[in-house]
Amino acid sequence: MNTMLKTTTATLALCIASGSVMAQDATITIESWRSEDQAIWDNVLIPAFQESHPGIEVQFTPTAPTEYNAALNARLEGGTAGDLIVCRPFDGSLALFERGQLADISDLEGLSNFPDFARAAWQTDDASATFCVPMASVIHGFIYNADAFAELGLEEPTTVDEFFAVLDAIQEDGTYTPLAIGSADQWEAATMAYTNIGPTYWGGEAGRQALIEGSAAFTDPEYVAPFEVMERWTDYMGRSYQAQGYTDSQNLFTLGRAAIYPTGSWEISGFNAQADFEMGAFPPPVQAAGDTCYISDHTDIGIGMNAATDNPEAARTFLEWVASPEFAELYTNELPGFFSLSNAEFEVEDPLAQEMISWRQECESTIRVAHQILSRGEPNTWNNMWTVSANVFNDAASPEEAAAALQDGLAAWYAPQQN
Amino acid sequence: MSDPTTEHLTTAGKSPASGRKKRRVAGRAHIVVFLAPAVLIYTVFSIYPLVESLRLSLFDGLPDGSAVWNGLGNYATLLFDANWAGQFWNALWNNLILFFIHMVVQNPIGLLLAALLSLAPRFGGTYRTLIFVPTLLSVVIVGFIWELILSPLWGVSETILGGIGLAWLYQPWLGLESSALVTVSLISVWQYVGIPMMLIYAALLSIPDELIDAARVDGLNGWWIFWKVKLPLILPTLGIVAILTYIGNFTASFDLIYSIQGALGAPNYSTDVMGTLLFRTFFGQQLQIGDTYMGATIASMMFFIILIGVSFYLVLVQRRLQRYEM
Incomplete structure (x- = not known):
């Protein structure tokens, strides 16, 4: 004070x-x-x-x-x-x-x-x-329909296994689409999926700096893992999610038809105005209970x-x-x-903003992986990340192929990655 | 068309030679005065930017914003650098598919509609207006409407298909790599079919009734009159329609694709065309910084491709088209 x-x-x-x-x-x-x-x-x-x-x-x-x-x-x-x-x-x-x-x-x-x-x-x-x-x-994480969670007796997941258990439970009930995200506009796949959950696997800033220094590559397991998780998401995304755009996903969630929305905090004011149910938020789930959590x-x-x-x-x-x-x-x-x-x-x-800003105390902060230095050349790593992340969702690329495409693009012009 | 006898009549009385000369001089002055606004506007807004972008394509930018002479280096990069060439050929190929779809779907439908309208059916004027109206709509509105119609979440296409027992046919067409480009092309066909229809309709109307009557007297029915009399007479118009389709395919296809599929030609660059490639290169896209010089190179390549196509048409096709006096 x-x-x-x-x-x-x-x-x-x-x-x-x-x-x-x-x-x-x-x-x-x-x-x-x-x-x-x-x-x-x-x-x-x-x-x-x-x-x-x-x-x-x-x-x-x-x-x-x-x-x-x-x-x-x-x-x-x-x-x-x-x-x-x-x-x-x-x-x-x-x-x-x-x-x-x-x-x-x-x-x-x-x-x-x-x-x-x-x-x-x-x-x-x-x-x-x-x-x-x-x-x-802006902070990434997941916003959920708290009324739906209460109705189905679900709790905020903290680990990846719990996260998928929650998705299974919602799927089984059938009232809600478990995950409100599509791949039509591509950028949500990169922003709300890959760079949202990714830091948990590559250790936030450490993993981001390692790519910049050239001591790690996108093809390393910790950068492929988030793509593998995304591939598992597709079972829980709305039907025909390939043509579901960003505003479609927003509407799906605020109309109460979807349970979990992979998000950025910029949605809060819009959702507060649109949704007439209680909302809660949880940070990206960790791999094993007790692990450090990382947020973008x-x-x-x-x-x-x-x-x-x-x-x-x-x-x-x-x-x-x-x-x-x-x-x-x-x-x-x-x-x-x-x-x-x-x-x-x-x-x-x-309250939702308060919840999300509180993660700064509980978790390690990092920024989106492609934004500093790595998107300076041609082909552009961030554009690439949009396309390959959507490809993983669309089953047009395996996690390994997606990671390899990112790495090839980066190594084409970025000297520290060319050894 | 001009009739020599009327000319004689008007100049009768004066010395024919001097009278004609005077009129020619006055005519020339008129030409200059009437052409000036068009030439001026065309030079400032079309020729100058074209020359300037050709010039820019020969330079390369430095980080401080200044430019350095690069000769044909940008073109070499665009055509031979693995990263750029991949995008360039993909975009050009998509443009050609787009052109092909317009040629085999839009123009035949336009011809059919024009032929039907030229028979003066009931409510012909209403249909003509209704079919032409979409061409006047903003591309953004057309894109948005079709996105909604085809949407898996809120769209009516699945319900309509279900109504005739074909719900299993429904696919998220705009989101699939295999069908996105065709779907976008068909949306564009829906929007622009009115233009070939109008051009061909006007050409059909200009065919003198005497020719049709004569053919009928010779014993041809409506079908054969269309094939043997009308079609040969409107071939030059069909040529114009084809060349307009070719040019529009490079220029007009951009806005629809940008508004529906974004600047990256989603999904997986399957709807990426020269226009979207030019847009994101020239103006930048998210973290990709706009590159004026590479953008100008792509714009120049588009100019050359259009130029080659149009020259090919003018030299090889248009000269061989037989024109009939009507």
Whole structure:
């Protein structure tokens, strides 16, 4: 509490100190792919900012997520991009920084509020320059229909065996589709299946770093194992899951027709609004009781400054505010499921979000395996992971073939994997 | 078509030669004035970008955003590098399948519908409008509607098949590697069949009644009139339809596939076409960073492929088509 007070006072002092500089009226715009957050920015976050910084107008101007990267690139090159850029993690933003389109904000005071792993997503490889303030991470796991579990007398599984026992019980009862996931859109197979359960097998950060160093390969058993588990999932997925897309899976679960939804925490607010049953969440099951659990606590959103902005002072002031504990608390509670990466301590109100953020204490955190460095070349490892994970679901590739395809793609261009 | 006698009549009285000359000069000025807007717009929005993308395809990008001369290096990478060539040939092959399906399904159906409409059936105007309407719909809407119809969870296709006792036939067609491309092609056929229908319909209507009457007098029935009189007369239009299908197959196929199957041509690249390959290379896809130069190379390859196809048609097919004065 004490540190939080201190940081708040420090931020306030800084705002007052820089007050003379930013007294001029400025309008800054924010580029983002989170169009669903428009209301929260307009009604909560921006008014809260303006309360302490009356001179600065802020506009939140999002683009659809699938078009964001392309549209942002075009606007940056054309000189029409907004003053503040919401950053994808790792290479996407790094490339913008290397091209001189994102400003170096390493000297921003508020950055000290974040742990190293959070800042790493928006730093150069040698951590010498930081170009975005970490905003939030998303945590993977499983959300389940608690009413269905109660009805069938089931409990949250903690081990893989228990997990499949639960699936069997749901299958046998027949009322619910055990697992709400399909392979039509491919990315859920990679995101909500492979990188969700994978860290349990490859030991989280250790396994991820081993791939980056080249001391491990995707064909090693610990990286093939998650594919083998995914292959077993297909017996419990909805009929004709090959044509079941992401929104289909969401609807299947929120309509109460499926029992377990392999998830990312970003679903929480949508599910709270849609589902009229009790929900619970459990982290990826471990192999044997008592094993350490691992979660994918993926650094997902940051915010940086357009190097060509006309209002650098106002933009920096805004970034300092984003780095403040005030923003951390507001953002995490307004957007349950997007967890601030700040060290500040605060109360999380939503029970589902509270449950998921508590895993940070019980389990080891890691990020999605393909995101740092490994997706830098062609063929792109993350695109590959979408395709091969869906192939495992579609029975178009065995776990070994899927892993071999990933490894071949990576070894084609990544020197540490070419020995 | 122009009738020499009318020309004589209009220029009668003046010296025929000088009168004609004057009119020609004035005519030329008109030509320039009327062509200027089109030429200007076409140059700025079509020719310049085309030349620019051909130029870009000869460069390679550096991390700091600057470009360096790479000659034909990008083309060599695209055609011979194992990773790029695999994607390129797969996409091109899928494009050819798409073209083939449109040629054997869309255009014959368009011809059939046009032939039926040209007989002026009852409610012909209504049918004509209804069949043409989908071409005016947004591809995103068409894609979404068909995804819902074919969905295993909410779709009606399984129920409808069940109604006629064929429920066992139902498959998640859009999700299977074996059927996804054909399914998407047929959705596109459903959407665009109105265009060949309209073109052919217009051509059929322009056939003078005297020819039909003469054939009838000669003793041909409706079937033979169609084969022996109408079809030969509309062959040039069928040629245009074929070439439009060929070009549309590279340009228009992208939006439908992107909206239904995503930029990776799911499942397992089975619906990946040149358009989606170009899109994700040029603009990037998730962690894949957009590569302007490689993207321009793919765009240029598409240009060359279209150019070859169109030239082939112009040189080898169109010249041999016999045109009849009507």
